[in-house]
Amino acid sequence: MSGVIAAIIILPYACALGEPNETNRFLTLRDYLEYAEAHNAGLKSSYQQLQVVSEQVPQAGALPDPQVTYNYWTRQSDLQMKQTAGVMQTFPWFGKVDARTQAAVKETSAAQQKYQAARLALFKEIKEGFYEFAYLAGAIDIAKENLELMKHFEEVARTKHMTTETGHPDVIRAQVEIAKMEDVLRGLNQLREPTVSRLRTALTLPADTNLPWPKAEEFNAVELDYELLANILRQKNPELASLNYEAMAAGSKIKLAEKSFYPDIGVGVTWEDMDSRGGRDGVAMVFQMNLPLWRDSYSAGERQAQAQKASIEQQKIDTENVLLTKAAQSLYEYRDSIRKIRLYRDTLIPKGRELLQASEAAYREGTIDFLSLIDAQRMLLDYHLSLQRAIANNQQKLAELEMLAGTELDSR
Secondary structure (H helix, E strand, C coil): CCCEEEEEEECCCCCCCCCCCECCCCCCHHHHHHHHHHHCHHHHHHHHHHHHHHCHHHHHCCCCCCEEEEEECCCCCCCCEEEEEEEEEEECCCCHHHHHHHHHHHHHHHHHHHHHHHHHHHHHHHHHHHHHHHHHHHHHHHHHHHHHHHHHHHHHHHHHCCCCCCCCHHHHHHHHHHHHHHHHHHHHHHCHHHHHHHHHHHHCCCCCCECCCCCCCEEEEECCCHHHHHHHHHHHCHHHHHHHHHHHHHHHHHHHHHHHHCCCEEEEEEEEEECCCCCCCEEEEEEEECCCCCHHHHHHHHHHHHHHHHHHHHHHHHHHHHHHHHHHHHHHHHHHHHHHHHHHHHHHHHHHHHHHHHHHHHHHHCCCCHHHHHHHHHHHHHHHHHHHHHHHHHHHHHHHHHHHHCCCCCCC
């Protein structure tokens, strides 16, 4: 990732104070991300799923519960025993507990990566909504400025044709353009509610919560290299990391399945209570083991574990290919937005301003008609809106690339 384009484009966000019930704690993107991480219901659910999986680790490392036996002889035998009691502890064959524990540990690591993936997906949703909100704020400001400009052109037309007894076509055209611009402005203002609703959902805020216009931020575009981006994705993407841990867990399950051919060992002690005629009480050490006879079943379990691991490994390859394809497409769109930003910022908008100024002067002198002036104004409006759209697209695509890469991307 080489070279930062310090574009120094300040988004012309709306400066309105907003409505009385606004939650003014949400001004910057960081405000949104911090609140969402602490309050989003979906992310909380993912965290609880992580807790569910993590509790498997102490369970996997535990030995089976000891078994206690007790016999009371209601009809005594020739040995004259009245009662017997014993306790037995079973120990799985060497390596079984370790393999089971390692599988649980790796499954917990996979769940941690899935939580991280959910977190990154939430951040992407927040960033996309935030930059759409910022675009809307900029578009409204531009529309307001153009409305004032059109009112100025109406006055120019009135001044030029002040001797005309009836309404001049140029004045009427200006009034038509003013009405159209006012309608555009109303439409943009009506977009605020659905745009805010998207953010409210991601933040898990009440439906009646309003949000203030985003705080103006400096725009910086980062040049990204595909090969470096692909390497970061392979190393840090949580989906791939989760599948990698799942494959390791499957490997531990294969080892556990292989241990099924070996018996578990039980060690215990038994106490025998003899009546007075039977002699002294007896204490015996007891050893037992299960007999792993059903070897076809154990072989099937081993094959099942091997197939699961192979499936996960193939899924990882497929997921990596899909992610790299998405990254390539998103990177193209990201770079394309930078190209458009440079085009509108450095060439089209300055030239559009020159054309508009020259058109107004020419109209005053009578060398062009009013429609040419209006066309120049429309062209400049379109350039300004296109610039804001390109900036929003750029930041939204960067959010998507960061979700795919599994980390924030900067000039490094």
